[in-house]
Amino acid sequence: MGMKDPSNKVISLSHRRDQKSGTPGSRSRNKRGGNARVIAITSGKGGVGKTSIVANLGYAFRKLGKKVLILDADLGLGNLDVLLGLAPRFNLSHVIMEEKSIEDILIEGPGEMKILPASSGIQELTNLTRKQKFNILTQLDQLIDSVDVFFIDTAAGISSNVMDFNVTAQEIVVVVSPEPTSITDAYALMKVLSLKYSEKVCKLLVNMVSRPEEGREVFRQLHLVTDRFLDIQIEYLGCILNDENVPKGIKNQKIVSQLYPDTHASRCFRDLARKISAMPPLNCPKDGSNLFLRHLGGE
Ligand SMILES: Nc1ncnc2c1ncn2[C@@H]1O[C@H](COP(=O)(O)OP(=O)(O)OP(=O)(O)O)[C@@H](O)[C@H]1O
């Protein structure tokens, strides 16, 4: 299933994995020689660290020499720009209202990461029409060839906006903290991904753990129930240590990796970026030329 455009076409990422098999595919090269990897960072419960993870992982990928683009897809309550100490003049709301193009709103963050900022406090944006989503996705299509990694920082929860961004990504990373409510909400999110959107694979990243074993234990608990009740495979991506320097950085509007490069969390982000870089993406390219494919036909 993908996202339908107004003319009833389905739109999805070209590098998505084969939904039926969920088997890993080889890296693809697009027309311009790029091979962007599209990763959605999402969660059931709010406040588990998605935006902090996207910003710090993006920064760590830049340090590995990768070109990074981040989309703040928390359309109604975006705060990636605030976290990075940026003050963009324009944001996605201007693209949605067709006042600006996606290139017009592109700004540069720390380490020369490219950022597409969202607006904050525009409630209508939490419920985009298919036409508006189609417009954003087709414009994103034009940017994707120029980057190596494209992160989508979603809002929390299971709204259709969140799900539409998740299912258009090549890889879905579900962020969870060790709190029981976060774990049950992660299960609820995976249930919707599996039952409603036929997703076959997602990755689990456990944030704010006191030690690595705690991350593995959260994975074990979730895996037990997904394995038993859902037709979705979860893979353990890793964990990020709880580190008081993360909120300290935010107070200074700087990311922890920049402000305290040697603190525990910053090391975790560097390790995670290296790990992801070394892993093959999940998907088999369906087209190899564009970010989004437009398939004729229904869902
Ligand atoms: N590894 C960590 N250690 C300590 N604090 C953390 C860590 N990761 C995130 N935090 C803190 O958790 C809070 C929430 O983080 P963040 O805004 O990134 O979460 P979010 O999932 O994007 O939230 P929302 O669902 O509202 O978008 C922040 O105060 C941040 O500093």
Ligand SMILES: [Mg+2]
């Ligand atoms: Mg956030």
